[in-house]
Amino acid sequence: MLRNLMPKGLFGRALILIVAPMIILQAIITFIFIERHLDTVTRRLARGLTGSIAYFVEMEPRLRDQNLQDETVDALARHEGLLIRFDPGANLPPPVRPGLFNLKDGPLSIEIQNRVGKPFWIDTESRRPYIDIRIKLDDGVLQVLAPANRLEAGFTDMLLYWMAGLTLVLGGVAVAFLRNQVRPIGRLADAAESFGMGRDVPDFKPSGAAEVRRAAAEFIAMRERINRFIEQRTAMLAAVSHDLRTPLTRLKLELELMGDHAEIRDMRADVDEMAGIIDEYLAFARGQAGEEAEVMDLAALAAEVAADARRQGAEVTLQTPDLVEGAWRRQALKRLLTNLVDNARTYGGRVWIELRAAGNGIELTVEDDGPGIPPQHYDDAFRPFQRLDPARTPGAGGVGLGLAIARDVARGHGGEIMLGKSAHGGLAATLQLPR
Numbered sequence: 344m345l346r347n348l349m350p351k352g353l354f355g356r357a358l359i360l361i362v363a364p365m366i367i368l369q370a371i372i373t374f375i376f377i378e379r380h381l382d383t384v385t386r387r388l389a390r391g392l393t394g395s396i397a398y399f400v401e402m403e404p405r406l407r408d409q410n411l412q413d414e415t416v417d418a419l420a421r422h423e424g425l426l427i428r429f430d431p432g433a434n435l436p437p438p439v440r441p442g443l444f445n446l447k448d449g450p451l452s453i454e455i456q457n458r459v460g461k462p463f464w465i466d467t468e469s470r471r472p473y474i475d476i477r478i479k480l481d482d483g484v485l486q487v488l489a490p491a492n493r494l495e496a497g498f499t500d501m502l503l504y505w506m507a508g509l510t511l512v513l514g515g516v517a518v519a520f521l522r523n524q525v526r527p528i529g530r531l532a533d534a535a536e537s538f539g540m541g542r543d544v545p546d547f548k549p550s551g552a553a554e555v556r557r558a559a560a561e562f563i564a565m566r567e568r569i570n571r572f573i574e575q576r577t578a579m580l581a582a583v584s585h586d587l588r589t590p591l592t593r594l595k596l597e598l599e600l601m602g603d604h605a606e607i608r609d610m611r612a613d614v615d616e617m618a619g620i621i622d623e624y625l626a627f628a629r630g631q632a633g634e635e636a637e638v639m640d641l642a643a644l645a646a647e648v649a650a651d652a653r654r655q656g657a658e659v660t661l662q663t664p665d666l667v668e669g670a671w672r673r674q675a676l677k678r679l680l681t682n683l684v685d686n687a688r689t690y691g692g693r694v695w696i697e698l699r700a701a702g703n704g705i706e707l708t709v710e711d712d713g714p715g716i717p718p719q720h721y722d723d724a725f726r727p728f729q730r731l732d733p734a735r736t737p738g739a740g741g742v743g744l745g746l747a748i749a750r751d752v753a754r755g756h757g758g759e760i761m762l763g764k765s766a767h768g769g770l771a772a773t774l775q776l777p778r
């Protein structure tokens with residue numbers, strides 16, 4: 344439950360980590376301040392105010408002389424700021440309900456009750472800047488208007504505004520700062536993603552906090568090691584293949600000179616096959632090494648491969664959108680497609696190619712109406728130099744590299760090739776590529 348509410352991104356999480364304690368702290372401080380401190384202060388102020396009123400109420404029965412009474416009222420107005428009026432025969436109005444944030448009514452009521460001890464009525468809100476206090480005496484109502492600020496601790500509002508303002512400013516600074524901290528991690532993830540899809544990220548530079556920078560530097564080092572490893576492997580295999588060619592050519596020549604026995608014909612076929620393997624591998628290694636990803640149209644490439652196959656006599660049904668653009672290695676993808684279509688042609692007959700957008704990538708399926716491959720042999724089919732049941736298709740002179748190369752290319756683009764059963768009866772080879 345709580346886990347689902349938690350934001351997914353680092354930014355959101357870090358923000359909560361910083362902002363939540365800040366808000367809780369503010370809430371607690373505000374609560375304590377208002378509940379305890381403000382309440383105490385207001386109580387004390389109320390005590391001062393009610394003191395004067397209590398004094399007057401106590402003296403009132405003795406102030407029979409009108410002049411003396413007027414003088415007292417006058418003195419209280421000058422020294423205490425109280426405006427006192429007597430309403431003979433009046434009654435208290437119905438009580439007013441204090442507003443939600445009223446902090447004065449409570450303490451004031453308590454003090455009046457304690458000191459004056461008579462029925463009373465107060466309104467601290469509607470007659471600003473005065474507080475209206477009325478007290479029921481035996482023969483009427485005493486109305487006292489006291490300056491509202493006599494009950495105010497003064498700088499309370501300011502403090503609350505300052506706290507809210509500072510929270511906003513500090514929160515804003517935290518947000519900006521956090522954004523900057525999180526951005527390098529996102530950039531690192533992007534770079535890793537591009538690299539996984541076989542694209543180079545030349546302008547990627549480590550930035551941000553020390554740990555992020557270290558991770559980025561390690562990532563760059565790792566990328567270079569992997570690149571170096573791939574290059575080395577390809578170069579070495581290419582060199583071996585290349586070196587094998589010379590003795591093979593010599594062998595071929597010698598066999599050529601040895602006449603036309605049946606065994607010699609077999610040996611010639613074997614040597615031709617070896618030469619074929621080497622040629623294919625060399626072609627692949629040459630393509631794989633050094634080709635850069637470029638923006639290209641996969642639909643056009645599929646059409647090109649289909650046209651090539653048709654020229655060689657295949658019956659190909661092609662279904663693609665008009666334009667499928669992405670940054671891929673053109674030569675490598677062409678080899679991949681050609682290999683799949685060649686297989687479909689060789690082991691099947693009719694070929695169906697279908698290209699479509701899938702999620703945030705593309706999906707390309709090559710299908711045929713041949714015998715297909717039993718599911719338990721899917722993995723074997725991808726193994727280099729692995730040919731399934733050669734007796735089944737005599738004369739199909741493959742060397743068993745086609746699918747291995749295709750998978751290599753797909754994975755080099757961050758994609759994958761999967762085999763399955765086609766609705767047309769044969770094999771369905773599906774290429775998935777991220778864009």
Ligand SMILES: Nc1ncnc2c1ncn2[C@@H]1O[C@H](COP(=O)(O)OP(=O)(O)OP(=O)(O)O)[C@@H](O)[C@H]1O
Pocket residue numbers: 682686687690691711713714715716724725729730731732740741742743744745746747769770
């Ligand atoms: N469409 C298909 N239908 C039936 N079997 C297939 C199909 N595609 C591949 N295979 C089987 O999988 C094996 C491996 O295929 P792969 O393309 O890797 O090698 P290959 O076709 O034998 O040789 P190469 O492609 O290097 O010339 C093939 O020998 C074949 O038995």
Ligand SMILES: [Mg+2]
Pocket residue numbers: 682685686741744745746
């Ligand atoms: Mg093949």
